[in-house]
Amino acid sequence: MGAFDRTRRGFLKQSVYFGFFPLLSGPLSRGLAMRYSGPGSKMRLGLVTYLWGRDWDLPTLIANCEKARVPGVELRTQHAHKVEANLTPQQRREVKKRFDDSPVELVGLGTNFAFHDTNQAKLRSNIEGAKEYVKLSRDVGGSGVKVKPNDLPKGVPQEKTTEQIGRSLNELGRFAADYGQKIRLEVHGGCSPLPVMKAIMDVADHPNVGVCWNCNSQDLQGEGLEYNFNLVKDRFSDIAHVRELNVGSYPYQELMNLFVDMDYAGWILLEARTNPGDRVAALAEQRQVFLGMVAKAQSRRGGSGVRITESGDSLKVEVNGELFTEYNYKDVPRPFFYPVIGPTGEPVIRHWPMKEGQDEAKDHVHHRSLWFTHGDINGADFWGEGRGSGKIVHDKFVEVSSGRDSGLIKSQNKYVTREGKVVCTDTRAHRFYSRPGGRMMDFEITIHASEGEVTLGDTKEGSMAIRLAPTMRLKGKVGKGHIVNSEGRRDGAAWGKRAAWCDYYGPVKGEVVGVAIFDHPTNPKHPTWWHVRDYGLFAANPFGVHNFENKPAGTGDIKIAAGKSLTFRYRFYFHKGDEKQGRVAERYGEYAAIK
Numbered sequence: 001m002g003a004f005d006r007t008r009r010g011f012l013k014q015s016v017y018f019g020f021f022p023l024l025s026g027p028l029s030r031g032l033a034m035r036y037s038g039p040g041s042k043m044r045l046g047l048v049t050y051l052w053g054r055d056w057d058l059p060t061l062i063a064n065c066e067k068a069r070v071p072g073v074e075l076r077t078q079h080a081h082k083v084e085a086n087l088t089p090q091q092r093r094e095v096k097k098r099f100d101d102s103p104v105e106l107v108g109l110g111t112n113f114a115f116h117d118t119n120q121a122k123l124r125s126n127i128e129g130a131k132e133y134v135k136l137s138r139d140v141g142g143s144g145v146k147v148k149p150n151d152l153p154k155g156v157p158q159e160k161t162t163e164q165i166g167r168s169l170n171e172l173g174r175f176a177a178d179y180g181q182k183i184r185l186e187v188h189g190g191c192s193p194l195p196v197m198k199a200i201m202d203v204a205d206h207p208n209v210g211v212c213w214n215c216n217s218q219d220l221q222g223e224g225l226e227y228n229f230n231l232v233k234d235r236f237s238d239i240a241h242v243r244e245l246n247v248g249s250y251p252y253q254e255l256m257n258l259f260v261d262m263d264y265a266g267w268i269l270l271e272a273r274t275n276p277g278d279r280v281a282a283l284a285e286q287r288q289v290f291l292g293m294v295a296k297a298q299s300r301r302g303g304s305g306v307r308i309t310e311s312g313d314s315l316k317v318e319v320n321g322e323l324f325t326e327y328n329y330k331d332v333p334r335p336f337f338y339p340v341i342g343p344t345g346e347p348v349i350r351h352w353p354m355k356e357g358q359d360e361a362k363d364h365v366h367h368r369s370l371w372f373t374h375g376d377i378n379g380a381d382f383w384g385e386g387r388g389s390g391k392i393v394h395d396k397f398v399e400v401s402s403g404r405d406s407g408l409i410k411s412q413n414k415y416v417t418r419e420g421k422v423v424c425t426d427t428r429a430h431r432f433y434s435r436p437g438g439r440m441m442d443f444e445i446t447i448h449a450s451e452g453e454v455t456l457g458d459t460k461e462g463s464m465a466i467r468l469a470p471t472m473r474l475k476g477k478v479g480k481g482h483i484v485n486s487e488g489r490r491d492g493a494a495w496g497k498r499a500a501w502c503d504y505y506g507p508v509k510g511e512v513v514g515v516a517i518f519d520h521p522t523n524p525k526h527p528t529w530w531h532v533r534d535y536g537l538f539a540a541n542p543f544g545v546h547n548f549e550n551k552p553a554g555t556g557d558i559k560i561a562a563g564k565s566l567t568f569r570y571r572f573y574f575h576k577g578d579e580k581q582g583r584v585a586e587r588y589g590e591y592a593a594i595k
Contacts, residue, residue: 040260040298041402045290046072046107048241048271052279054079058098065104068283074146074239074269076110077133083109083140085132092139099141107239107267108142108184109133114150115168116161116191127168134176134183144182146212146239147172149191149200162196166203173206184237187214193221194228201235210237214271215250225251229258238266243273245289253293260297306407306432308400315400315409317432324432324439325370327409333385334392335413335428338369340466342513342574343438350467350536359470359478367467367537370572372445374543376457377424380417383461390417398427407432424560425450438575438582446567449560456566458556460496460531460547464570465539466515472506474534481506483532484579486588492534496548500527501588503579504538512577516584518591520569524558540570 047053047070053061058081065073075083083095099106113130117123133145149165152158172183185204187197197211211232213219219228240259245252259268268290276282295309299321307318313330316323322345325337342348349369351357366385373392375383380390392413399410409430415423424447431442443464447454473479474491484490485499494502500521505514517540519528529548531539541548545556560566571591575582 039263042265046267046269048074048269049076050271052272062102062104064280068280072105072107074107074110085136096141106142108144109137110146114148115165116151134181138179146184148188151190162199165200169204169209170206173208177208183209184212186212192216192218194231198231211235213240215242241271256293257297305404307402308407329394334373336368336371343576344511346508370466372464374463375459375461424454441572443570446565448565449562452562454560456558458546458554460544462541468536473536498527502530503584505578514575514582516573518571518588521592523568
């Protein structure tokens with residue numbers, strides 16, 4: 001069986017609610033999409049309603065899958081959801097509509113029809129029964145039906161039984177193809193040894209018939225898991241069954257390695273057998289275990305590219321297998337990146353107030369590593385963290401993606417005053433690159449006047465900022481850094497001046513590293529002013545003309561009409577050496593050429 005082809009409808013629907021691989025847990029809101037472009041990226045975790053869902057009616061089942069952020073389900077027959085062949089046409093349409101209106105995909109139907117029986121009347125009954133469920137699956141929006149081989153009757157030559165099963169499957173495969181359905185043969189019963197399954201599939205050569213791997217003890221017999229896996233992997237269907245991934249002795253990590261190595265593109269369906277007190281929480285936990293196993297399987301392939309994964313209350317960004325930064329978004333004054341690791345493997349930011357750091361000044365508690373905000377939005381302060389300050393509150397993720405060349409975190413946020421009023425919203429796209437010679441991060445922010453007109457006030461307290469490591473500072477007992485901008489102004493002379501780019505460099509653990517910020521030519525008021533201080537604050541600020549040029553208050557205001565938006569684009573370039581060694585001007589030219 002070939003790779004699993006998602007329908008456009010299902011793909012778009014789940015990108016809105018759950019997203020692409022891998023699905024994240026925790027308080028991430030709807031709208032999250034996360035994908036990885038490497039092998040194994042298309043696998044998704046779903047549920048088989050074997051025990052954990054057998055007593056849930058259909059609305060409860062769908063709601064619980066959504067709560068656990070599991071995007072697919074295979075319905076077992078004869079369970080409380082009552083999706084059976086005796087449903088009327090109207091009832092079938094109602095089932096389909098329930099799934100169409102939800103983020104949960106109906107992967108298919110799990111039946112017990114089997115084709116080993118020597119009684120030909122019983123065999124025919126099973127074939128015809130399976131056909132009825134093929135029609136049911138089509139009607140309710142599923143993509144296939146799971147069946148069983150199922151046994152090797154005593155006194156009957158094995159070859160005769162496997163041929164009978166195979167011929168039965170070919171008949172079903174032809175029938176199902178006319179209904180746009182797949183036939184999925186579960187590795188089950190007396191036919192569980194994989195050499196037996198291979199013999200069946202050698203007969204069942206219809207391309208619409210595939211193997212549903214089932215994680216049985218027989219998988220480990222003979223020459224072991226990998227050998228048995230390889231016997232049938234070319235005939236895999238678009239579903240595989242697993243039990244609890246962190247229970248028992250089955251080598252699930254080895255199995256995930258094999259799935260990733262073949263770039264399996266189907267559903268991994270949890271056929272749970274334990275009886276936890278909170279099955280929704282247990283299902284969410286299994287998703288986390290699954291994601292961890294897949295990530296581990298992918299990382300063993302070399303760890304190249306950009307990988308973004310969930311880490312508690314943050315998203316962790318790794319470049320070529322090494323931590324670059326983490327996006328902190330939950331219960332914070334505003335979203336920020338911490339830590340930020342430079343090209344030598346050492347942090348280039350001040351650790352405080354997130355944690356204690358050596359030789360660090362404990363001033364300006366609001367200088368949290370790397371962030372964007374502004375000190376005057378409709379008169380409210382979103383720069384500071386005092387009692388009168390507002391907060392930028394994470395609303396939802398729109399997309400999170402990993403890949404060989406780049407990774408993306410795209411989020412939406414609300415600007416909430418101390419009184420609880422939302423004054424505007426934003427959409428942020430943070431893109432991270434895997435490049436030789438340095439690390440790069442693009443920060444694009446679109447501010448939406450979603451609640452009425454917005455005035456971004458004239459103040460130096462903003463906006464696209466980073467607070468650097470103490471040894472990179474110009475002043476202080478350990479500060480040995482320097483500042484230079486695109487106009488050739490250096491150190492203290494760079495403050496409040498306009499420039500296309502600015503670079504702040506200095507030693508970190510004995511090696512000179514630099515952080516450059518690029519102001520894109522399409523930005524309002526380009527080239528921007530630089531709120532770059534000798535104590536390590538480094539910020540691009542297109543608003544603070546009053547402070548920077550001693551002009552009348554309000555000169556630097558930027559207004560956004562109600563219902564309109566305004567976009568700013570910046571690039572952070574983390575390099576070794578000073579601006580010449582890091583070829584900052586050249587790197588800026590490349591960025592400026594991007595439309």
